[in-house]
Amino acid sequence: MLQQLYRPDLGLLTDLYELTMSHAYRENGMEQDEAIFYLYFRKLPAGWNYAIAAGTDLVAEYLENWRFSAEDVAYLGSLKTAEGHPLFTESFLNYLQRLRFTGRVDVLPEGELVFPNQPILRIQAPLIEAQIIESALLNLVNFSTLIATKAARIVQAAGDGSVLEFGLRRAQGIDGSITASRSAYIGGCSGTSNVLAGRLLGIPVKGTHAHSWVMSFDTEPEAFERYAKAMPENALFLVDTYDSIQGIKHAIAVGKKLRQKGYRMLGIRLDSGDLAKLSKTARKMLDEAGFPEAVIVASNQLDEDLIARLRKEKAPIAVWGVGTQLVTGQPAAAIGGVYKMAAIRKKGEDWQARIKLSENPEKISHPGQLQIRRFYENDIPIGDLLYDQLHGPSQTQAFGQKWDEGRDLLQPLLINGKRVQPPKKLSDIRAFSMRERQRFLQKWNGKTYPAKEEKGFAERKNKLIQRLSVQQNHAGKNGVQTKTNESAIMTN
Amino acid sequence: MLQQLYRPDLGLLTDLYELTMSHAYRENGMEQDEAIFYLYFRKLPAGWNYAIAAGTDLVAEYLENWRFSAEDVAYLGSLKTAEGHPLFTESFLNYLQRLRFTGRVDVLPEGELVFPNQPILRIQAPLIEAQIIESALLNLVNFSTLIATKAARIVQAAGDGSVLEFGLRRAQGIDGSITASRSAYIGGCSGTSNVLAGRLLGIPVKGTHAHSWVMSFDTEPEAFERYAKAMPENALFLVDTYDSIQGIKHAIAVGKKLRQKGYRMLGIRLDSGDLAKLSKTARKMLDEAGFPEAVIVASNQLDEDLIARLRKEKAPIAVWGVGTQLVTGQPAAAIGGVYKMAAIRKKGEDWQARIKLSENPEKISHPGQLQIRRFYENDIPIGDLLYDQLHGPSQTQAFGQKWDEGRDLLQPLLINGKRVQPPKKLSDIRAFSMRERQRFLQKWNGKTYPAKEEKGFAERKNKLIQRLSVQQNHAGKNGVQTKTNESAIMTN
Incomplete structure (x- = not known):
């Protein structure tokens, strides 16, 4: 994934002190010490x-793929001490440019x-190699472990329901979103909304429409009809742009038309309000209208605690869309991994x-x-x-x-x-x-x-x-x- | 920065529903609507x-640089509806491959x-362009704004002291660290430990040595001497590997030797214990030993509240190294930006x-x-x-x-x-x-x-x-x- 995603060599993905220490190890003749x-x-x-x-x-x-490019080494050569002299010797810079990782790594199986x-x-x-890679290894493992664990907790709370990761917009950076999608999938999520993560990692991608779709039309019934016309096999309606109960009625009306044409409405999504109450009402309305197979998707600042509470209240929600809390690992935001x-x-x-x-x-x-x-x-x-x-x-x-x-x-x-x-x-x-x-x-x-x-x-x-x-x-x-x-x- | 950092075209950095909506806008003849x-x-x-x-x-x-590559379009062409048919039409895929951003964007000045x-x-x-870019824009602005703001708060708390961003190891992914370095610098930090961020963005980089340096030698005095010998113009000693007070004594002893050779000890770093008490003791010891210009750097799970408290207690700390709390924006971890x-x-x-x-x-x-x-x-x-x-x-x-x-x-x-x-x-x-x-x-x-x-x-x-x-x-x-x-x- 990293080679597909990142353009530069990533040897410089390290804290400066790893390099000053390595320089000093070498000056002290410790190049062949092992750690x-x-x-x-x-x-x-x-x-x-x-x-x-x-x-x-x-x-x-x-x-x-760990290495230092000519540009990396030129950059390091430009760094100065407090006294204005080069921070690193030429000899060390040449050494870095030849450096590859030659050590042994033992790991827990991922997951x-x-x-x-x-x-x-x-x-x-070798001590120097093990030292320089510290920062990057911590970065890669800390974040992935945090999100895989958070996802596992959410998936556990969702029981038989499935969990979709919807976090791209609130993730910490572009890679923050992609690595979060990867880790969330490892932790048990069923899919992601993030199309780039889908392409790069083969994770199933999911999505239908947002409020802006509904707002692009004069009324919600028109919006649902137009969506169903264009994507009759991907019809899952977000019903809360104006009023969720009205929205469910509008979805059902369009669902009936779809059925007449030989298609099926996949379901509805609730994104605000009292999700326990609304999902029960929605389930009843859908069942009574002849759509027992239409699923109810819920989103809106969900996490494992809220999902557990909603399930305890018997909310008939089949799919949970979880964003911010999942991809940022809140309330922790970081596992304090050390090396x-x-x-x-x-x-x-x-x-x-x-x-x-x-x-x-x-x-x-x-x-x-x-x-x-x-x-x-x-x-x-x-x-x-x-x-x-x-x-x-x-x-x-x-x-x-x-x-x-x-x-x-x-x-x-x-x-x-x-x-x-x-x-x-x-x-x-x-x-x-x-x-x-x-x-x-x-x-x-x-x-x-x-x-x-x-x-x-x-x-x-x-x-x-x-x-x-x-x-x-x-x-x-x-x-x-x-x-x-x-x-x-x-x-x- | 993104072009230097990322290899693939980033058009697919979007939620799937942006694309299904766009497909449906187009099917409904809304390609030329503006939003x-x-x-x-x-x-x-x-x-x-x-x-x-x-x-x-x-x-x-x-x-x-927004575009969809041939690989992106091929991937989208492989996606299926619930009924197993192609999710997108050929016509839409061809349209996407030609699509460029043609709109107008007005922004607040950065910072x-x-x-x-x-x-x-x-x-x-055009509605479709404005729709598809939603997810990426939120991702880019939400995270940068969160971290720039968090940095500003920390810098504000530090008053005359300077703040260094040390967050690479706890950041949310590789880009999470680099974008955090960028945003932290905008918010007022003076530098970063992250060398790749330094190279890509021209941010000053800082660092000397870690505990592992000290642990590579039989004793701390030996470790400090060896470091000073190798990097006499970058001598700032981390004193808490075993015992901070002993560590300060060892640093002073080496500082005196450095001075005899015409160099100066830059200072010491405290990374554990009661930072208020230790920094006062350290200041006194350094001053009495003739090192009034040696700075005291502090690190260890700092944030704006802790820094404010330490300053209220008159801790003589000149430089604050802040990591996890800064680069993840805790306790918020996300600003809830919407589009x-x-x-x-x-x-x-x-x-x-x-x-x-x-x-x-x-x-x-x-x-x-x-x-x-x-x-x-x-x-x-x-x-x-x-x-x-x-x-x-x-x-x-x-x-x-x-x-x-x-x-x-x-x-x-x-x-x-x-x-x-x-x-x-x-x-x-x-x-x-x-x-x-x-x-x-x-x-x-x-x-x-x-x-x-x-x-x-x-x-x-x-x-x-x-x-x-x-x-x-x-x-x-x-x-x-x-x-x-x-x-x-x-x-x-």
């Missing part, structure tokens, strides 16, 4: 008890359930685990080569353990099962910078995600899923935190580098 | 008392202050005003060829009147001034589909916007600005609403089209 980073979020918006991992296929596409503190992506790559270094390997040495401390325990990162093991009972997930593959598990059992009965979730996506999984069809990702979500909800709807740390991993992590705190205090007192005896580095 | 639409928002997020209009230059670029119910854009064009038909002109006839009714008075649209007249006192805006250019004003005075002393805000951007204003430099848009905002805030900070309707316009609008309500009831009772005597159409 493990992982991408995860620390918590979910209030009331959300799962997320749907998404955007990883975009990451594969991004990394396979999989994921929980706080679990890696959606794990990168193992943290978990280990580093100097040339010729062993891996050293790394951790980011914080006064806020929630913000302490996780060290090692992380993997998630998920345990199932009759295909229903019953619990996860986060562990370090450099050490393996110390637990032999978990959630009443043997360790080997669980499944590792992170799977290789790129090795040596090349895809080892072909891109999946979006409709297959969607089907996989909906199946996993339905199984999960059988047991965990509204409950907290046990996504925990493996015992040995948790112990090593706590020891590392303690040692590192001691070391930092010592370094602080002396104002110098501390090493050797008090090293806080957990080697493999 | 006036305008784009506005009905209200602002709670507590916001102005907005900054933005995105209009993107609209000009979009419309000048201008705008208030609820005021047109940011007014389109006068409504205000008049229609059948071939060879006069303009007929159009209005969208609603049970919710706020959702009733405005009829006519709208214009905003703003009145000033010593260059400070004192009030606005919305009026209909097809009728002209009935008021000769407003806000204690003669009508002619006010200025019309909407100015032509495209005529016959071609730009009549050259693109402005982004830095000029920013300077204009900051100047207008500062003048406005002298008088209206925290107050409601009088953005009202001109008297004659309001009277005609109310009459139209009454007549249209009567007509709709009548049409409803008879179930047929109503015309002539009871016509609710306000002709010019």
